[in-house]
Amino acid sequence: MDLDAVRTFVAAADAGQFQEAAAALSITQQAVSKRIAALEKDLEVRLFTRTARGAQLTVDGQALLPHARELLRVEKRADASVRPGRRALRVDVVSRRIAPAVLLQDFHRMHPEIELDVVALLRADVDEAINAVEVGTIDASFHAVAPQQHLPDAVRTARVIDEPHQLLVGPRHALANADAVTPAQLVGHRIWMPGIPPGTEVAGYFDELAAAFGLTIDFIGPVFGNEALLAEIADSSELATLVGERTRYLWPDSYDLRRIPVRDPALVYPLSLIWRDDNPHPALAEFRDYLRTRRPNPPNTEVWTPTWAQWAAPRS
Amino acid sequence: MDLDAVRTFVAAADAGQFQEAAAALSITQQAVSKRIAALEKDLEVRLFTRTARGAQLTVDGQALLPHARELLRVEKRADASVRPGRRALRVDVVSRRIAPAVLLQDFHRMHPEIELDVVALLRADVDEAINAVEVGTIDASFHAVAPQQHLPDAVRTARVIDEPHQLLVGPRHALANADAVTPAQLVGHRIWMPGIPPGTEVAGYFDELAAAFGLTIDFIGPVFGNEALLAEIADSSELATLVGERTRYLWPDSYDLRRIPVRDPALVYPLSLIWRDDNPHPALAEFRDYLRTRRPNPPNTEVWTPTWAQWAAPRS
DNA sequence: GGCGAGCCACAACCTTGTGTTGTGTGCATA
DNA sequence: TATGCACACAACACAAGGTTGTGGCTCGCC
Numbered sequence: 001m002d003l004d005a006v007r008t009f010v011a012a013a014d015a016g017q018f019q020e021a022a023a024a025l026s027i028t029q030q031a032v033s034k035r036i037a038a039l040e041k042d043l044e045v046r047l048f049t050r051t052a053r054g055a056q057l058t059v060d061g062q063a064l065l066p067h068a069r070e071l072l073r074v075e076k077r078a079d080a081s082v083r084p085g086r087r088a089l090r091v092d093v094v095s096r097r098i099a100p101a102v103l104l105q106d107f108h109r110m111h112p113e114i115e116l117d118v119v120a121l122l123r124a125d126v127d128e129a130i131n132a133v134e135v136g137t138i139d140a141s142f143h144a145v146a147p148q149q150h151l152p153d154a155v156r157t158a159r160v161i162d163e164p165h166q167l168l169v170g171p172r173h174a175l176a177n178a179d180a181v182t183p184a185q186l187v188g189h190r191i192w193m194p195g196i197p198p199g200t201e202v203a204g205y206f207d208e209l210a211a212a213f214g215l216t217i218d219f220i221g222p223v224f225g226n227e228a229l230l231a232e233i234a235d236s237s238e239l240a241t242l243v244g245e246r247t248r249y250l251w252p253d254s255y256d257l258r259r260i261p262v263r264d265p266a267l268v269y270p271l272s273l274i275w276r277d278d279n280p281h282p283a284l285a286e287f288r289d290y291l292r293t294r295r296p297n298p299p300n301t302e303v304w305t306p307t308w309a310q311w312a313a314p315r316s
Numbered sequence: 317m318d319l320d321a322v323r324t325f326v327a328a329a330d331a332g333q334f335q336e337a338a339a340a341l342s343i344t345q346q347a348v349s350k351r352i353a354a355l356e357k358d359l360e361v362r363l364f365t366r367t368a369r370g371a372q373l374t375v376d377g378q379a380l381l382p383h384a385r386e387l388l389r390v391e392k393r394a395d396a397s398v399r400p401g402r403r404a405l406r407v408d409v410v411s412r413r414i415a416p417a418v419l420l421q422d423f424h425r426m427h428p429e430i431e432l433d434v435v436a437l438l439r440a441d442v443d444e445a446i447n448a449v450e451v452g453t454i455d456a457s458f459h460a461v462a463p464q465q466h467l468p469d470a471v472r473t474a475r476v477i478d479e480p481h482q483l484l485v486g487p488r489h490a491l492a493n494a495d496a497v498t499p500a501q502l503v504g505h506r507i508w509m510p511g512i513p514p515g516t517e518v519a520g521y522f523d524e525l526a527a528a529f530g531l532t533i534d535f536i537g538p539v540f541g542n543e544a545l546l547a548e549i550a551d552s553s554e555l556a557t558l559v560g561e562r563t564r565y566l567w568p569d570s571y572d573l574r575r576i577p578v579r580d581p582a583l584v585y586p587l588s589l590i591w592r593d594d595n596p597h598p599a600l601a602e603f604r605d606y607l608r609t610r611r612p613n614p615p616n617t618e619v620w621t622p623t624w625a626q627w628a629a630p631r632s
Numbered sequence: 633g634g635c636g637a638g639c640c641a642c643a644a645c646c647t648t649g650t651g652t653t654g655t656g657t658g659c660a661t662a
Numbered sequence: 663t664a665t666g667c668a669c670a671c672a673a674c675a676c677a678a679g680g681t682t683g684t685g686g687c688t689c690g691c692c
Contacts, residue, residue: 001393003319004679019639031680033640038679045398050640052688059453060398061432063406067394074390074622075317082361082376090379117379136376347651349669354650366669368659532682 001118003075005039006068008032009047013065017054020039081117088115092120092129092141094202096120099163099246100142102273107290114283124276125200130155133274139284144201145272146308154276160291161271162303165242167260171238180261183213191217192239194229205269208306230255244269265302319391321355322384324348325363329381333370397433404431405599408457409447410518412436415479415562416458416587418521423606430599441516442590446471455600460517461588462624470592476607477587478619481558483576487531488553496577499529499620507533508555510545522558524622544570560585581618 011021012032033192047061052099057065078086093100101118110114119138123131126149129141134152145157166187169176175185196203196219203219211219233239234255243259273291275284327337328348338345354361363380364371373381396404409416417434424432437445442465445457461473465573483502485492491501512519512535519535526533549555550571553558559575589607591600 001319001395003317006394028681028684029640030642033642034679037641043395043398049396050687052639054639059406059435059437059448062392062437063435064398067390067397068592071387071390071394074387075385078322078380078387079317079359081379081383082359082363084360087379090375119375119379121375122377132375194654333668344652345669346671347652349671350650353670366658368666368668370668 001042002035002039003071005035005042006071008035009039009055009061010065010068010072012036012048012055013057013061013068016056039253051118060078078114088117089140089281089287090119090138091115091287092119092121092132092138094120094176095143099161099244102246103161103291107287110290111286114286116283130274133276136276136279139185139279139281140275142271142288144205144270144306148308150295154278155274156277157272157274159270160273163244163246163269163271165262165267165269165304166245167240167258167262168233168235169258170236171256171258172235173240174237175240175260176258180263182264183215183262183267186240186262187214187216189216189240190238191215192229192233192241193219195215205306209267212304228248230257233257240262242267253289263301268303268305270305317358318351318355319387321351321358322387324351325355325377326381326384326388328352328364328371329373329377329384332372393431396431404433405456405597405603406433406435406454407603408435408448408454409435410436410458413524415477415560418562423603426606427602430602432599446590447590452592452595455595455597456589456591456603458587459590460521460586461590462623464624470594471590472593473588473590475586476589478621479560479562479585479587480619481578481583481585482561483556483578484549484559485556485574485576486550486552487572487574488551488557490553491556491576492574494576496579498580499531499578499583501531502556502578503532505532505556506554507531508545508549508557509533509535521622525583525620528620546573549573558583579617581620584619584621586621613623 008021008025011024013016015021015024018032019029019034022032025032043060043064044177045060046058047064048055049058061187077088078085081090091104093104095101097119102116104116108114120137121132121141126143126145129138130149132138133141134155142161145159148156151157162270167175167181175181175189178185193206196206198219206217206219209215217273229241233241234257242262245261273288275288320372324341327340328334331340332339334348334352335345338348341348347395359376359380360375363377365374393404396402397406407416407420408419410589411417412434420432420434424430436458437454438449442461442602444464445454445459446467449457450471458477465473467473474570483491483497491497491505494501509522512522514535522533522535525531545557549557550573558578561577591604623630
């Protein structure tokens with residue numbers, strides 16, 4: 001199916017005649033006729049009934065029309081996702097399942113007119129992300145940024161989310177019925193966080209967390225996907241994992257998994273936005289405004305963050 | 317943007333190298349290289365970084381990939397909407413705002429795997445619809461079908477929805493705060509139903525309704541679209557209109573419109589499904605099953621239907 | 633009823649595009 | 663350093679798609 005033919009089809013359907021469509025597309029009437037004929041031949045249906053004063057959609061044509069329009073819309077969005085200068089705002093999230101992605105969904109709901117592209121540079125480390133932001137291939141990225149992190153001149157960071165963790169356990173787990181737990185209560189329980197590549201900022205976070213409270217946190221084990229992890233936890237009386245408070249997992253209700261808040265202190269993952277100060281993208285300013293004005297729920301408990309993140313309190 | 321190029325891009329991204337993608341598409345590696353190069357030139361970005369052992373997506377490529385896949389999905393659906401023999405189930409509704417359309421949405425939620433196309437043969441009368449069903453350009457149609465209606469041999473009809481009307485009024489209307497109204501109470505109030513073409517089955521219904529209860533029902537007035545009608549009603553202390561119970565209109569909350577049930581008797585619009593008995597489309601059987609098994613809310617009041625519809629009670 | 637206007641289809645022709653074959657280049661690996 | 667692998671470039675052939683020119687059909691008008 002040729003998109004030029006589809007465009008021509010829509011133009012002809014709107015105009016009600018080939019002649020006018022041809023004028024609108026700056027081609028001859030014969031070219032329109034040819035394109036439509038080719039499309040009809042390709043689809044093996046008649047799309048228009050030709051009359052002496054125009055062309056009228058057949059039922060098949062009527063059925064195709066909305067799909068054709070959708071096709072052109074998607075093409076436009078695809079184009080807008082990459083074309084330099086006027087492409088959509090491109091924001092990098094480490095994973096689609098953690099808080100920044102949820103935030104972006106919310107932003108999109110509030111500003112549906114703003115073209116937005118969420119990419120996940122899987123396992124990209126902070127330096128890679130900073131580099132991508134400096135070069136301009138992405139407009140913004142969410143990462144845990146340490147204060148000693150070296151930043152190029154034009155690149156800025158700001159702490160924007162403090163995401164508290166919750167314990168995720170199956171119904172047979174010893175803590176399954178707790179209303180809340182403290183990190184001290186987690187000592188001796190096995191916490192499983194598979195799929196976190198060693199040496200990354202995320203691994204570093206959990207390493208320091210384990211050391212600070214004497215916890216047992218395992219990164220080992222092959223990753224069979226999220227679904228497998230959840231199934232494992234659902235069945236186990238020992239395994240548990242940590243998930244962000246705002247993350248949205250989908251799992252069968254039958255798993256009967258429970259999210260249990262962690263407090264005294266809450267285990268907070270501090271995330272910063274990375275962006276380039278002289279990036280002229282209008283949507284970037286909008287997005288930063290959105291981040292600035294939204295009210296984070298203030299935690300009503302002590303919080304723990306890694307030492308490198310204690311240099312500055314999160315904006316409240 | 318050329319869809320073949322997009323297809324090639326996706327194949328190359330999946331394969332991780334041009335060579336394998338070429339094999340999958342049954343063309344030469346050089347052709348793949350050319351297509352990708354053309355796409356890159358068209359979009360003015362580099363999509364792959366070429367290395368000695370394959371091609372890897374750039375960030376721009378990663379951003380484009382989901383859009384590209386979506387484009388191919390939509391193309392497939394567009395194709396499926398018309399291609400004879402294996403096209404989607406095509407169901408005709410008089411309007412997207414009335415009960416059958418709502419029913420189809422529900423059916424789609426229950427069977428998302430079934431390709432479904434809802435077309436609105438605007439102002440088509442029953443004969444036209446029956447003809448389209450017989451010819452096979454549509455698979456099923458919802459209409460009010462009178463018993464004396466002539467049907468071709470293979471065409472069947474069955475009464476499937478009895479849609480009760482509700483009164484839609486603005487906050488300043490005399491009946492705005494009623495919990496329910498009877499047709500008798502509507503005498504003297506002006507009911508406005510613009511946009512119904514005279515001579516159609518719908519107009520006939522309201523004509524008989526007006527005659528039966530002595531109501532004032534206006535069809536006159538230019539149609540400025542639904543939005544205009546709703547705005548008019550919201551402001552008026554006199555105007556009201558009738559809407560189906562299951563219809564879903566969207567209007568600003570600020571309008572403060574109220575839907576008021578009509579009872580003793582309820583004003584029911586009887587709708588039948590029209591289909592061709594020997595239509596082999598598997599989804600048609602599914603849809604008829606769905607219609608058969610769903611439980612209509614039995615009205616707990618007397619009902620009024622036009623005389624021609626009183627030949628048979630709706631299936632309960 | 634004849635005739636012109638409007639609209640679409642068909643034919644001929646030409647340009648452009650797109651696939652193939654053949655060859656070159658760069659990089660990783662042995 | 664030699665070899666294999668993967669992609670790019672060049673030359674060529676053929677197909678696709680656009681334009682101009684023309685004919686047929688239908689509708690409205692004199």
